[in-house]
Amino acid sequence: MSDSELLSRILQEVVDLKSKNAQLESKIDSLAAAAAAGGGSIPVGSPSSHARRGSHSSGLTPILHGVTGTSGTVGGAQHPVEPSSALLKSPPPQPLGPSALTSSSSAPSKELPAATTNSSAATASAFGVESGEVAGKSAKRNADIEAYFANTRVILTSYPNQVGIDPYPLSFGHPDPQVRGPVLASRHPGSIKLRNAIGTYGGSYMVYRALASAIGDLSPDFRPDFTNTEPPFDIPQQPEWGDPYKICTLDPFGHIPQVLFKKQIDEGLDVRPTIAATKAHIKMPELDDALKLGRLSIDGKIVIASTHLPGMDPRQDPGCEVNTSKISVEPVWYLPGVAHRLGISEGTLRRALFEETGGMYPELLTRHDLSVFLPPITGATVYIFGDPAYLSDPTKELTARVHDECNGSDVFGSDICTCRPYLLMGIEEAVKCAQRGGVGLIVYFRKEGRALGETIKYQVYNARKRGNDTASEYFNRTSRIAGVKDSRMQPLMSDILVWLCGTKRKLDRLISMSDMKYDAITAAGIQVGTRYEIPEDRLPADSRVEIDAKIQAGYYSTRAVTEEDLKKVVGRGWENVHQ
Missing domain, CATH: 3.40.50.10990 (GTP cyclohydrolase II)
Incomplete structure (x- = not known):
């Protein structure tokens, strides 16, 4: 098949896709009109449907599989880089649309009342024991929440070069954090157009955050106060922090973004740590046994004697506990590095992640310009x-x-x-x-x-x-x-x-x-x-x-x-x- 024939065939497929897309949108509009005529509520439309009506694209980003990579320089080292042809261009620029939230401070949004400090109303409602006052506040609260989500524009996905989309510069793998930039995965109103990573903070706990937002305990535009949250001990930077193919599943600077990027945070960027460190004691019965058997000894620094708990027999040996420093690490994936480590193409990785997460992250397919993913x-x-x-x-x-x-x-x-x-x-x-x-x-x-x-x-x-x-x-x-x-x-x-x-x-x-x-x-x-x-x-x-x-x-x-x-x-x- 000649190049011209292949091009004609591709163009015909695009025309067919546009036709099918138009038919689907027509059906959706008809259903919405019927619902409105019948006195029902009109469904909130896809945020991209209006944009796509004025677009010359089907809104699909093809992924090619099995493409042989070339080599390139990332983080100062030579690594295989998948050619751009493996992730084809996305649709032309499209408007993102205004956000219903404009606040970028930690103050609650004017469009949604501040989240309650406790969930007494929700708890009372769940057990059917609402007082008149609580029931009234709960009903008002629920109405405010429903109105907020009904009137806030839904953004299903985004595209490179889309109007309003301007990712904050991120050179993942650069050894200088100020040159590299912060990992920004927030959908906060002040950051959503600047996102430079797919996914969101919190790993699997994002679902519980969504529930807290849905019942009104968490304001959608909440911003954390990072005062005194930095690690109590230093984690010395290693040369490998500057190579995204040697460290591709975590953010090497994820433990101190509140320090490194304080200026950006103060200016409204919703950057959050993906790593936290603290100090603690651990106490386990097997360690007490090891002490009794002489395999461990109390040194007063690392292994210390436990104190008697209230109600404990003073004649009983309380055993020992151990001083430790501990670190919690949430995954941050540099997709080209993960694909290389597993011996597959980045396109295959993105498609598999999209499918096996139930299509939860369409930007894996539509945003080939974003290489960082925070998996759930x-x-x-x-x-x-x-x-x-x-x-x-x-x-x-x-x-x-x-x-x-x-x-x-x-x-x-x-x-x-x-x-x-x-x-x-x-x-x-x-x-x-x-x-x-x-x-x-x-x-x-x-x-x-x-x-x-x-x-x-x-x-x-x-x-x-x-x-x-x-x-x-x-x-x-x-x-x-x-x-x-x-x-x-x-x-x-x-x-x-x-x-x-x-x-x-x-x-x-x-x-x-x-x-x-x-x-x-x-x-x-x-x-x-x-x-x-x-x-x-x-x-x-x-x-x-x-x-x-x-x-x-x-x-x-x-x-x-x-x-x-x-x-x-x-x-x-x-x-x-x-x-």
Whole structure:
């Protein structure tokens, strides 16, 4: 097919799409008119429908797959960059439309009354016990909220070069934060036209923020007061902070935007931290046991004696607790870096994210000019024992464990896996390393059930216990239910270690048997010294199926497990199973 024939064919498809789009809009207008004639409320139209009527585009941004990338310079280093042809141009400039909110201060919007300081009205209404006064205020409040959302223009998506769209400059990967600029993912009225990132702050908790806004507890134009919120300890900048292909799943400056970009925030930009750090004590019964058995000792600095709680028998030893520095990290993805790390094209990544989030983020397809995405997932918590500055000091010993969440074991002590005892072993060894003058590190990822979720996890448990729970079928049970045995994407895991430690130091003691985690850490450029497996005397009663299956699949171990061995390893059955 010649170029002219191909062009003609494309143009004809565009004409067909425009025709179909016009037909759909005509139907919507007819439905709206019918609703109005019948005395009903007229639906709020798509914010882009009027703009698209004056547009020469279907409003669709095609994504090409399987495009071979070229190389380019990002953050001072050479990296493969997907050609622009992989993400075709978006529609021509379109008006964004006025916002119903104009306030850019922390003061509540004039269009919506200030959020209540408590939810007494909502609570009373929920239980049907409203007083006349509360009921009146609640009804007025609900009417104000409904009026606000009904009269505020809905913005379904946006496009590059659209009228009113002017992303705040962001050069993700630049080592100078002032040159790089802030990550701005807010839909606040003062920031929505300047957004330079897809998604929103708060990860999965954005849904609860929406509910708080819907019931009137949270004003839509609320702005945080960041006074005294900065970290109580320093996190030294590493050279890798300037390379978005070495750190592509978090914002290296996400812990201090309220400091770095205070001027912009004061001027009305709704920039928010995606990382927070604080200090704390942790107390766990296994650490008390380690103290009693002499594996831990009280030094008064890292491990301190616990005090007697009110009502506690004064003759009882209160045990110990541990000083720690901890960091909460929400994900911020540089999409080209994530795609490169996973070995796929950026177009494929964007399309998959769009589809699997139920079309929640159309800007993944319409805004190819935005390379940063805040996904709606939880991130990780970091626990540091000893001086945090030692993490990047190659002269200091470093002991670490990277742990993926297992609520059933970590919190409630289930004995079907090794998660809690291995986590506690990691904490104990990290504490002892700090007491020796080094530093200990625990990275706790929120990836429940190998990032498949707890609901799938429990279905797998049911299938195991209703069948012959053999180690040879351990991974197959999961694959048959979830379609995949593991979705944790461990190649992305190493970013937190690189952020904190850099790549010019050695991880002296790794408390992990996982081959996937080891491969990800070493692929990031971090050397690993000694790996430690969980001792036999720490294995829970029903965990042999899991640990033997993992050893046979590649987990580090001093013992060998064959496929024949797996057939002989059988887990505990249910005492009473109702078929």
